[in-house]
Each structure stands twice: as structure tokens, then as C-alpha cells.
Amino acid sequence: DTAVSQTPKYLVTQMGNDKSIKCEQNLGHDTMYWYKQDSKKFLKIMFSYNNKELIINETVPNRFSPKSPDKAHLNLHINSLELGDSAVYFCASSPEGQGGGAFFGQGTRLTVV
Amino acid sequence: GENVEQHPSTLSVQEGDSAVIKCTYSDSASNYFPWYKQELGKGPQLIIDIRSNVGEKKDQRIAVTLNKTAKHFSLHITETQPEDSAVYFCAASIYNFNKFYFGSGTKLNVKP
Numbered sequence: 089d090t091a092v093s094q095t096p097k098y099l100v101t102q103m104g105n106d107k108s109i110k111c112e113q114n115l116g117h118d119t120m121y122w123y124k125q126d127s128k129k130f131l132k133i134m135f136s137y138n139n140k141e142l143i144i145n146e147t148v149p150n151r152f153s154p155k156s157p158d159k160a161h162l163n164l165h166i167n168s169l170e171l172g173d174s175a176v177y178f179c180a181s182s183p184e185g186q187g188g189g190a191f192f193g194q195g196t197r198l199t200v201v
Numbered sequence: 202g203e204n205v206e207q208h209p210s211t212l213s214v215q216e217g218d219s220a221v222i223k224c225t226y227s228d229s230a231s232n233y234f235p236w237y238k239q240e241l242g243k244g245p246q247l248i249i250d251i252r253s254n255v256g257e258k259k260d261q262r263i264a265v266t267l268n269k270t271a272k273h274f275s276l277h278i279t280e281t282q283p284e285d286s287a288v289y290f291c292a293a294s295i296y297n298f299n300k301f302y303f304g305s306g307t308k309l310n311v312k313p
Contacts, residue, residue, distance in 0.1 A: 092244075129288060131245070131303040144300055178244050190301060192237075192244030 091115050094179045094193040101169055102201055109164045109196045111179030119143075120162040121190060122154060123178040131178070137162050169200045203228040205293050207304025214281050215312050222307045224291035225273040231293040234274050235301070236265060239288045249276070281311045 094111040101107050113120060121144075122134040136144035140156040151167045162179060176197050180190040204227040214220050226234075232253035237245035251258045251265045251274065258265050262281075267274040278285055291304040 129239075129306045131290060131306075133300060133302075136300060180244075190235075191247065194242075194244050 090193075092179055092181055092191050092193040094177075094196055096196060097194060098197050098199075100199045100201065103169055103171060105169050106165070106167045107169060107198070108166070109177055109179075109198075111162050111164070111193060113160055113179075113181040113191070115181055115183075115191060117181035117183050117191070118159055119182050120156065120159075121180040121182075122162065122164050123180060123192075125176040125178060125195070127175070134177075135162075135164075166198075169198075171200050174198055174200045203231055203293055203302040205291060205302045205304045207291050207307060209307060210305065211308045211310070213310045213312065216281060216283060218281055220278045220281050220285070220309055220311075222276045222289055222291070222309070223273060224275070224293075224304050225271075226293040226302075227272065228293070228295075229272065230295050231302075233294045234265070234267060235292050235294075236263075236276050237290040237292065237303075239290065239306075241287075245290055278309075281309075283311050283313050285309060286311045 092113045119138045121136045123131050125131050133146050134148045135154045137156045139159050153165045156162045176195045178195045179193040182190040207224045235250035238248045239245040249260050249263050249265050251267050262279050264277045288306045288308050290306050292301040294301045
């Protein structure tokens with residue numbers, strides 16, 4: 089069973105389009121995240137949700153909108169895609185109240201053309 | 202906010218040798234330091250972590266050391282094997298805060 093799964097794995101789309109990436113975790117964790125990894129492999133946090141509530145928004149453009157229908161899911165919707173949005177996006181989760189390291193999904197490689 | 206610096210950016214070792222990756226952090230409030238291994242095409246995987254009330258932690262061939270005064274922590278891999286080849290990331294956070302700041306990564310190449 090995959091602990092943190094995200095779909096799709098690859099996404100190629102044109103500039104200006106709107107796309108979504110889905111994420112689900114079956115670890116029972118309370119906190120979920122979205123990270124962006126650029127071409128230089130740098131990992132930067134975008135959002136953090138705890139029990140469906142947004143707790144961290146790291147100066148991400150408002151074209152990016154996370155949605156958490158329940159604590160096991162955190163989806164990422166991106167409007168009006170730009171070339172600079174091309175990157176690998178990782179969903180992750182971690183247990184609340186214990187801190188602890190985050191468990192990452194396999195990533196979604198987004199290419200905007 | 203926290204700033205985590207990681208060195209070296211690439212590291213090549215012969216199989217069986219040891220590898221050391223070093224990180225420094227800026228925020229003295231940080232008290233939790235995980236290390237991740239990322240293989241090609243996969244997400245980062247937590248391999249070991251250390252909290253600030255501990256100076257060293259070991260798990261088989263990997264160990265992590267922490268110097269709170271100097272604000273640096275290191276990953277040590279002994280008896281390296283080709284399957285250790287990957288990109289390694291350090292991170293720093295405030296425990297229970299659930300916000301991780303990552304280093305820039307070290308690409309480790311273990312030559313058979």
C-alpha cells in the first residue's frame with residue numbers, strides 16, 4: 089500500500105491552462121504539505137494543512153489554491169499556468185503533535201509549454 | 202526565517218569508504234533535524250533524524266551528529282555501497298511546528 093500517493097505522475101500542459109494534482113495519504117496523519125522542487129533540486133514548502141485547516145502559506149501566488157476535503161486528502165489546483173511553474177511538486181504528510189519527519193509522495197512532474 | 206546551508210553539493214566516494222555531508226542552520230529555535238534520501242524519479246525518503254536534546258544518533262551504517270552551539274549537523278555514512286548513490290537533503294524545523302526548511306542537497310556517487 090502506498091502511504092502518500094499523488095496523481096498524475098506527469099503533467100504536460102500549455103500556458104494559460106488550469107490543472108489539478110491530487111494527493112491522498114493513508115497514514116492517518118493530521119498534517120499535509122505541498123512542496124515544489126525546482127530544476128536545481130531545491131525543495132521549498134508551499135502550503136501546510138492541519139486537519140483540513142491551512143496553517144502555512146509560503147508567499148505562493150494566488151493562482152495556486154490548495155483544497156483539503158478531508159484530512160487524508162490535499163489537492164493542488166493551479167490556474168493560468170506559466171512557464172515558471174514547471175517543476176516537480178511533492179505532496180507530503182506528517183503526524184501532528186509529534187513533529188517528526190514528513191513522508192513524501194512520488195512527485196508530479198509538471199511541464200508547462 | 203530559517204536558512205539551511207548544505208555542503209558539499211556533490212560527493213564522490215569509492216565503495217566501502219565513508220561519506221560525510223554537513224549542514225548549518227541559522228535559527229537557534231530549530232530543534233529537529235531530519236535527513237532525507239532522494240533516488241532518481243522518487244520522492245525524498247526520511248532516513249534518520251535527530252532532536253536537539255541529543256548529540257548523536259546512529260542507525261546501522263548511518264549516523265547523525267548535532268552541535269547546537271555551532272548550529273551545525275552532519276550525516277555520516279560508513280561502508281558506502283553503490284545503492285547509497287542518491288541526493289541527500291538535510292532539513293531543520295521547530296518540533297511540532299511541522300514546517301521544514303531544506304538544504305540544497307548533496308548528490309552522492311558511490312563508485313563500485
